[in-house]
Amino acid sequence: MSDPVSPLGNARFDGFVSVREVGPLGMITLRAKADVKELAAAIKAAVGTTVPAQRRVVINGDRAAGWMSPDEYLLVLPYDQVAAAMAAIATAMGGAHHLAADVSDARAIFRVEGAKATQALQKLMPVDFATLEPGELRRSRAAQVAAAIWEQDGGFTVVCFRSVAAYVFGLLSHSAQPGSELA
């Protein structure tokens, strides 16, 4: 069995905010219509949270469930517990129409931390951070690639595709250059 590695080997940059690549982190994409009654039990079994409301992320320690679209949820959990969670989802969903996929190795995750974390992201994303609510998961783009962000533990978690991990890390670290704070 090979050891899982995060795309950039937990790279880190310290500017006016710190940018660090975290991981490997377990991620499961769960697709099912919101009215499927088995859904709540499946999410509970996998990450121990309630079904997130529209555009929300529910955090439970090192696990989380996020709302990605009307029929798609993102489950975040420790990497080595994905297989167990996948089995739990399959049991809980039973015959209900759904799709659960292990996307842990398809993603890269960054943490942007510091008092001015918003400023580093503001320069890259067409998101109005003033109206971003606590516990909101926002899917958008970071410069030229898709990214999702949510606020957690006094910083932001940024999720993007693994193939663009180096690009996004470059963007974030450039955006966090000391002296480039917004007024």
Add this chain to the structure above:
Amino acid sequence: MLILECPYCGVKAEETELANGGEAHLKRFGPGSADNDFESYMFARKNPKGVHFERWRHSYGCGKWFLAARCTATLEVFGTYPAQTAEPPADLQAKIKAKRPDWKGY
């Protein structure tokens, strides 16, 4: 800059988060239809100065298709609604009619 509210996730997304999908409410003429009908389905598109109905996809967000009514001259957005709609909702049509009395309907 256009800002459209995605009816599926409620995000006020700006133009660069979206992908345009051309004119909305096309009636499809498939195999076996008359040549003129098929030709107009394939090629004839409205290009109005004024009220226009369009398909948009929230491509950097939830990925869903939705429909939007806007004015091509002023970029005023009248409203957005889900793609599972055969014609613009009545309240939206009434709203457009109130703002553009000479609009002839979609």
